[in-house]
Amino acid sequence: MSLNLRIIRHELRTPLNQILGYSQLLQEVVEERELEGLAPDLQKIEQAGKRLVELIEGFFGEGEGRGPGCLTDPEALPQAPVPMKESREAKGELPVMPDFEETDRLLVVDDDPRNRDMLVRRLQRRGFFVESAPDGRQALSMLGETVFDLVLLDVMMPGISGLEVLRRLRKLHSASDLPIIMVTAMNASEDVVSALGEGANDYVTKPIDFSVALARIETQLGLKRAKAKVLQLAEDLEVKNGFIRKTFGQFLSDRVVTDILESPAGVRLGGQKRRVTILMSDLRGFTALAESLTPEHLVELLNNYLGRMTEIIHSFCGTINEFIGDAILAVFGAPESFVDDTAKAAACALSMQLAMESVNAENLRLGWPEIAMGIALNRGEVVVGTIGSPQRMKYAVVGSHVNLTARIESYSVGGQLLISENVLRDIAAIAEVGKSFGVSAKGFSEPIQIHDLKGIGGRFALRL
Numbered sequence: 001m002s003l004n005l006r007i008i009r010h011e012l013r014t015p016l017n018q019i020l021g022y023s024q025l026l027q028e029v030v031e032e033r034e035l036e037g038l039a040p041d042l043q044k045i046e047q048a049g050k051r052l053v054e055l056i057e058g059f060f061g062e063g064e065g066r067g068p069g070c071l072t073d074p075e076a077l078p079q080a081p082v083p084m085k086e087s088r089e090a091k092g093e094l095p096v097m098p099d100f101e102e103t104d105r106l107l108v109v110d111d112d113p114r115n116r117d118m119l120v121r122r123l124q125r126r127g128f129f130v131e132s133a134p135d136g137r138q139a140l141s142m143l144g145e146t147v148f149d150l151v152l153l154d155v156m157m158p159g160i161s162g163l164e165v166l167r168r169l170r171k172l173h174s175a176s177d178l179p180i181i182m183v184t185a186m187n188a189s190e191d192v193v194s195a196l197g198e199g200a201n202d203y204v205t206k207p208i209d210f211s212v213a214l215a216r217i218e219t220q221l222g223l224k225r226a227k228a229k230v231l232q233l234a235e236d237l238e239v240k241n242g243f244i245r246k247t248f249g250q251f252l253s254d255r256v257v258t259d260i261l262e263s264p265a266g267v268r269l270g271g272q273k274r275r276v277t278i279l280m281s282d283l284r285g286f287t288a289l290a291e292s293l294t295p296e297h298l299v300e301l302l303n304n305y306l307g308r309m310t311e312i313i314h315s316f317c318g319t320i321n322e323f324i325g326d327a328i329l330a331v332f333g334a335p336e337s338f339v340d341d342t343a344k345a346a347a348c349a350l351s352m353q354l355a356m357e358s359v360n361a362e363n364l365r366l367g368w369p370e371i372a373m374g375i376a377l378n379r380g381e382v383v384v385g386t387i388g389s390p391q392r393m394k395y396a397v398v399g400s401h402v403n404l405t406a407r408i409e410s411y412s413v414g415g416q417l418l419i420s421e422n423v424l425r426d427i428a429a430i431a432e433v434g435k436s437f438g439v440s441a442k443g444f445s446e447p448i449q450i451h452d453l454k455g456i457g458g459r460f461a462l463r464l
Contacts, residue, residue: 271385
């Protein structure tokens, strides 16, 4: 079709859009107020408008089987008026609208004031908050100042066309954040394809079939709300996960919490054998210390000490299994293992001893006594996993090597770090060892060889 014929078609369809829209709007009002005597004339106007649309489409339409001079069969057109007592919803002409959100705000953009007025009135009657703009420039200004949930945008407007408004809006808002339904009297496939290609969500043609327009508005707003709900659920989940991480991160390492949150297996009872390095530390003379401080000061002192040690253990990728009073049990190699777990454990233990200087400086500032810590490291095969009951679970390390670590730690004095033969074997190339000696450990038939670790080289470069 030539451009001139398309423009003529557009100009003819525009007043028909108003005739049909206002006749349908008035029929709704008449039905609500039970003014039955006015209904037949309004229905005749609507039917005449529909017939004119068919005639225009016959002369200017571009659909299959149409062209200039191709008229629709008059017998196929609806002739009889709709009985007054039978609602338009019951006839299927207007859908019963769902419960839209009170905040559903629509913007109608059309250069024809009668089109705007008619569409605004009909949408307001369906429960929407509706504003309008007479051209693309004002529409862009309003959209820059106010949040709208959906835009009904006319394609052919003087100045900034609807397609240009669409292009500019899509640079600022995605199709899911701001649905845009194009309103056109052109109906040419290339116009529709162009609009959809520029990011329009949908389109309706003039004269507007209001039931179709409502259905498409409902669809787009439903999709928008669904996306908002998904985003809200994701945000709520992130908040809950953040709370879980923050709360349980005070007791478990980040890797254990992540394993619990991300893996269904992480919350099941059960375990597996792993070769790990075990760290155990304990304060010396804690019983006497507890008797010299008030309960409040004792707890504050312990929190200061345990907080600093926790930071160090986590920085070396260790997992704190538990606090036992003033004692700490930590594991390197579970739930996540590294090739240098033993070296990291040794560097961690040395860093913990070195950090006692700053811990005691704080104690002295507060008028509390200095404290001293002994540490032991051992390496061996244990069972790690979730133990307990469905009501109360715990990520734990179980096995004879845990007991052996406790025995070695009992031989240490304040400021000392004792390691087993297995640990020394793993870090022999970078370890600096002082005295070595054998001890008899309860529960073990053979003497245990232990070593006083003074420092570690390599990339750690730490020394007591």
